[in-house]
Amino acid sequence: MCLAGCFAACKKDTPVDDGYDPTPQFKADTAAISAFVKNNAITGIKDPNGIFYQIIEPGSGNLTYYTSTKITADYEGRLLNGTIFDSTKGTPASFLLGNVILGWQFGIQKIQKGGKIRLIIPSYYAYGRQSPSSSVPANSVLDFTITLTDVQ
16 A cells, blocks of 8 residues: 555656657757857867767866766856856856756766866757746757866
8 A cells, every 4th residue: 555655656746748849949959059159160069969069178087977976167158149147157166967957967078177168058958948047048058168177
């Protein structure tokens, strides 16, 4: 009986399939990123997930990252129109890698401590249809410049 109650309780947390297809938005994001990169003459690489990245400084070390890895970073987040929506303003912040958006989880692993990377992230790997604040509209492509100041 108790076991059945646990399964029933878990089922409530299962996302509802509302029929949303992220493919059209992902294609729109990819086109917007391609145009942005071209118009701003940004050199870099598009990874298999569709995240565009530019390693500015690789950093040093050979750490393997896990979701439990604590990262400390100085960063600035912008929308493609240049609006800054978040910044540590020179005071690095710490996070567990598993607690940041997927775009960061993929991108941070491309550098080591002391490294700096620019990530242009499709909305699917950022906040998607969820708007985290009034300064970040739903389905926003995000442009981050991140300096990894510490890794533990």
